[in-house]
Amino acid sequence: MSENVAVAEKPLEILLIDDDLDRASAFRSALDRSRYRLSHLVSSRTSLLKEVDKLKPDIIVIDIESPDRDILESLSTLSNFNPKPVVMFCEQEDTGLINQSVQSGVSAYVVGEVSSARVRSILDAAVARFNQYQSLKQELSETKRKLDSRRLVDKAKSLLMQKKAMSEEQAFNSIRKMAMDTGQRMEDVARTLITLISTLDN
Numbered sequence: 001m002s003e004n005v006a007v008a009e010k011p012l013e014i015l016l017i018d019d020d021l022d023r024a025s026a027f028r029s030a031l032d033r034s035r036y037r038l039s040h041l042v043s044s045r046t047s048l049l050k051e052v053d054k055l056k057p058d059i060i061v062i063d064i065e066s067p068d069r070d071i072l073e074s075l076s077t078l079s080n081f082n083p084k085p086v087v088m089f090c091e092q093e094d095t096g097l098i099n100q101s102v103q104s105g106v107s108a109y110v111v112g113e114v115s116s117a118r119v120r121s122i123l124d125a126a127v128a129r130f131n132q133y134q135s136l137k138q139e140l141s142e143t144k145r146k147l148d149s150r151r152l153v154d155k156a157k158s159l160l161m162q163k164k165a166m167s168e169e170q171a172f173n174s175i176r177k178m179a180m181d182t183g184q185r186m187e188d189v190a191r192t193l194i195t196l197i198s199t200l201d202n
Contacts, residue, residue, distance in 0.1 A: 011037040012127070015057035017071075019043050023063060030116035036123055048074040052082065059123065063089040066097070072104045079105025085130035087123060089114060107133075149187035156190035159197045 108126035
């Protein structure tokens with residue numbers, strides 16, 4: 001008889017940037033029996049980009065008095081090339097700094113002392129906000145790709161209609177057939193046609 005075995009959920013690994021060992025210890029304790037695990041602790045003087053590349057954490061938590069320009073620039077680079085949920089605990093309540101941090105990819109910016117009981121809910125909210133943002137970003141990127149694809153196909157159709165005296169339907173079917181015959185996407189075939197026709201015209 002087969003038995004259903006519950007598969008334990010893989011904990012989310014956290015990279016914590018903090019120079020205060022006591023505070024880091026309290027943060028670790030706040031994660032007991034949760035889906036989060038503090039796997040790495042590094043100082044604020046460490047290269048964030050190198051540590052993330054080496055350790056590959058699921059979440060980045062930064063607990064410092066005030067983020068400097070290097071940290072914000074590193075977060076901005078990560079946001080563009082290797083996005084992850086980022087939680088920043090900070091003592092400075094500065095609107096400009098908060099805006100800079102959010103623009104750099106920070107999912108949650110928390111000011112002042114935080115009780116252990118609130119840590120998990122803050123992490124939960126940051127992860128949820130990050131996932132939602134990435135989903136919207138992906139949808140936007142896909143929509144842009146489809147629009148670009150449509151523009152290329154429309155341009156290629158127009159050129160075929162002009163140069164080959166085809167109807168719109170004939171031009172579209174011609175592009176689609178070439179795509180099927182060559183195993184390419186229609187926009188790739190359209191791009192090749194546009195380049196070829198433009199070259200012949202010159």
